[in-house]
Amino acid sequence: MERRAAQQLVIIGTLLGTVLVLLWWIDPQEVGLSLCLFRRWTGLQCPCCGATRATHELLHGRLIAATRYNALWILLLPVLIYAGASHVRLILSSRPLPGDLSRRRWFYAAIVVLAIVFWVLRNS
Numbered sequence: 001m002e003r004r005a006a007q008q009l010v011i012i013g014t015l016l017g018t019v020l021v022l023l024w025w026i027d028p029q030e031v032g033l034s035l036c037l038f039r040r041w042t043g044l045q046c047p048c049c050g051a052t053r054a055t056h057e058l059l060h061g062r063l064i065a066a067t068r069y070n071a072l073w074i075l076l077l078p079v080l081i082y083a084g085a086s087h088v089r090l091i092l093s094s095r096p097l098p099g100d101l102s103r104r105r106w107f108y109a110a111i112v113v114l115a116i117v118f119w120v121l122r123n124s
Contacts, residue, residue, distance in 0.1 A: 005091050024059040028052045044123045047072055047115040072118040076111070 026033075038046040050069035057066035058074065067074050083102035090096045101107040 009088060009091065020055075020059065023052065023056050026056075028056055045119075047119045047122075072115065076114075 033052065034040065035052065036046055036049050038044070039049055048070070051073040054066040054069035054073050057063075057069060058077075063074070079101070082097065083100060086097035086100035086102065096103060
């Protein structure tokens with residue numbers, strides 16, 4: 001493995017770990033954390049609205065509450081974690097995990113279509 005790739009993995013892992021610890025510690029609902037400019041400008045929820053609050057709830061083991069904030073995020077999270085782990089394995093050993101759909105073109109198109117359907121349904 002290339003030294004630069006290893007350094008990048010350490011940096012990304014450290015940043016991700018820090019964000020997750022902060023998100024576990026700080027409740028976005030209590031501090032009024034709203035990152036979505038689309039919602040602020042239009043009043044409509046984008047497909048990602050609620051993902052931060054859902055992640056906070058999930059980190060505390062509250063799956064039902066997390067799903068209420070953003071069901072799409074909760075459903076896609078295991079797939080995204082697997083894709084991320086597969087990418088890390090690809091960097092480390094030049095082989096992705098078996099069954100990694102993120103190497104298929106249709107995978108991203110399916111996520112976009114799913115996000116659009118979710119977006120329309122949650123705002124109707």
